[in-house]
Amino acid sequence: MDWIEVLYSDVIPWLMELSDPSVRYWALTKLLGRAEGDVEVVEVRRAIMERGPAVEILSHYAGDGCWEGERSYYTYKYTSTHWQLLLLAELAADGRDERITAACQRMIDDVHGEARSTVWPCFHGNLIGYLHALGHGQDERVRQFEAELADAGDIGKWRCENNDNLPCAWGAARALWGIGRIPVDERSDAAQEAIDSGVRFLGRFKLREGNYPSSGPRHRLWERLNFPLFYQADVLFTLRALADLGRLNDKPTFRLATEWLEARRRDDGRWNGASPYGSRMWTQLEKRRRPSKWITWQALYVIKEATNSRLPSDIVRH
Numbered sequence: 001m002d003w004i005e006v007l008y009s010d011v012i013p014w015l016m017e018l019s020d021p022s023v024r025y026w027a028l029t030k031l032l033g034r035a036e037g038d039v040e041v042v043e044v045r046r047a048i049m050e051r052g053p054a055v056e057i058l059s060h061y062a063g064d065g066c067w068e069g070e071r072s073y074y075t076y077k078y079t080s081t082h083w084q085l086l087l088l089a090e091l092a093a094d095g096r097d098e099r100i101t102a103a104c105q106r107m108i109d110d111v112h113g114e115a116r117s118t119v120w121p122c123f124h125g126n127l128i129g130y131l132h133a134l135g136h137g138q139d140e141r142v143r144q145f146e147a148e149l150a151d152a153g154d155i156g157k158w159r160c161e162n163n164d165n166l167p168c169a170w171g172a173a174r175a176l177w178g179i180g181r182i183p184v185d186e187r188s189d190a191a192q193e194a195i196d197s198g199v200r201f202l203g204r205f206k207l208r209e210g211n212y213p214s215s216g217p218r219h220r221l222w223e224r225l226n227f228p229l230f231y232q233a234d235v236l237f238t239l240r241a242l243a244d245l246g247r248l249n250d251k252p253t254f255r256l257a258t259e260w261l262e263a264r265r266r267d268d269g270r271w272n273g274a275s276p277y278g279s280r281m282w283t284q285l286e287k288r289r290r291p292s293k294w295i296t297w298q299a300l301y302v303i304k305e306a307t308n309s310r311l312p313s314d315i316v317r318h
Helices: 003-007 011-015 021-031 039-048 053-058 081-090 098-113 121-133 140-154 169-180 189-203 235-244 252-263 293-308 313-317
Strands: 061-063
Touching (some): 003 011, 003 293, 011 021, 021 293, 098 140, 140 169, 169 189, 235 252, 235 293
């Protein structure tokens, strides 16, 4: 795909529409390379908290770090605290909001206070990811969560009890997404080793085909293009996590999956997508329609990063 052609097409203006501030934010930062201090980026971050799905999600906040009707921070799916913080991170919400701050603190307190014998890579990856994305990753207890996740990958080999104790691609992908939210200069050696372990695991199998160790058939979501997902992962989410870490070209299977993703592009330069859990959320992130802005910006980001990482650094900078 000719990236210059994309930039001068009508796809970028479509993603930049004021009606979808979160998508506009990601287009500005991930596709156009704007810095956080850029005037337009600052303006759109403010807009995210004034209109759109983040506002609707926060309207159901019930106080004390909880959302309406929840039985625990994990239940019900997908309207309780854990899932709302994940969505708010994906929406680039402002973590300084007092409701978000209280919810993040509640998650740190509750998870730290639990007597855990098992670490779930998908849960810990999400937890660490949204705490850092929302600006609440500096607590020393979060460092403990990071160490536990790293052990689950390095020592535990990404195994999951819900997958017959086999290594889990969903868990590894979610873990990489979460660690990718930790600022590079704050990642421990163990976190870096977990990244390498996750990349090795995902690269040993055919990413697009999803033929990872499993006791059953490949999940129906894997080859669809979905957003949002929660503890699940698909090809697009996995490629996005790898793109965040600059590891898209580490393995031939990643490149093949990126080519498959590019081939799914419509004639108008957009991608179709699905929201499989939309009816169980407080609000849809976009109207049920094709094509999808959320899928399109992520697909373009993956392809852009895969292309840039194959170019000489002096060309990328220019």
